[in-house]
Amino acid sequence: MSAHPPTNTWLYVITEAGRSAPPGLTGVAGEPLHAVSGPGLTALAGAVPRSDFDEGPVRTHLEDAVWLEHAVRAHHHVVSSLARTAPVLPLRFAVLYRDDQRAAAMLMERRDELTAALRRIAGRVEWGVKAYLGPADPPPDVDGGDPRQDPSTRPGTAYLLRRQARHRRQEQAHQQAANDALRVHTALARSAASAVCHPLQQSGATGSAEPMLLNGAYLVEQTLTAAFHEAVVALSTRFPGLRLETTGPWPPYSFTAVSDFGGDPP
């Protein structure tokens, strides 16, 4: 045993007592998973080498986009695999303990709030709904442009006026769409057990040329999934100025904030 390099304990999820990880599932360091047991709760964890997963190395790695993407996807793969068979509370990326004993002590210490949080997400999944400004109709370029009404209009002036008018219409459409996106969020929040808004993603990061107006996450009863999606479809019909995009189902990442549990953001 002493020949093994020293490891830290990387936590993936907290789940019901007695759960174990399926064999073959591996974590951020390619390591097999094991259970860390506390009273009434189990954390599924991996032993990761300190050479790569101690404070200094992790900090350095976090600046490496390739490493980060690989690790983020590996962490998510474990969490989503486990979420298919049992309610799980996902841990935030990169929660590390020196060893299993100390992780177990944390489970003991925070048992009540973790148990409550786990109960709250049981039987529920997270859906993401994003709204983008819909593809704009090509604005008519000849509005009010009858030259007989204004004989002094020169072609250059007319062009500028048309451009100005088009700009104004675009701004109005954008404002209208932003208001509609808020209505979409309010309506979806009513169909969900809980709802949060993530920060809007920059246009370049989304692959969409149109600006994002809503980046919502909704905790939905598994049994009400179909109704939730019907609500999304109905909303996209009701607000043709928006393009809605659904992602998921996600493990309930956005609904596990233990400290501010139960409170939805304004």
Next chain:
Amino acid sequence: MTADAPLVPAGPGLPPAVSERNLALVDLLDRLLAGGVVIAGEITLSIADIDLVRISLRAMIASVRAALDPVEGARENGEPV
């Protein structure tokens, strides 16, 4: 491993399940770096540090896309295309 099976089986009115591999990195970052149970582990990466990573990575993704797609880059700068 039988990965990528959906959490909820697809059904009428449901979007097609997206393979894990095709999940957008930005969506993962929104959730993994800002969501999840926050417990100060012994090796604590402060939340502020993590958010900085997230922000810089988002910016990086945006700039890479803009470089790959000059039309999109121009749109972002408000230029007519």
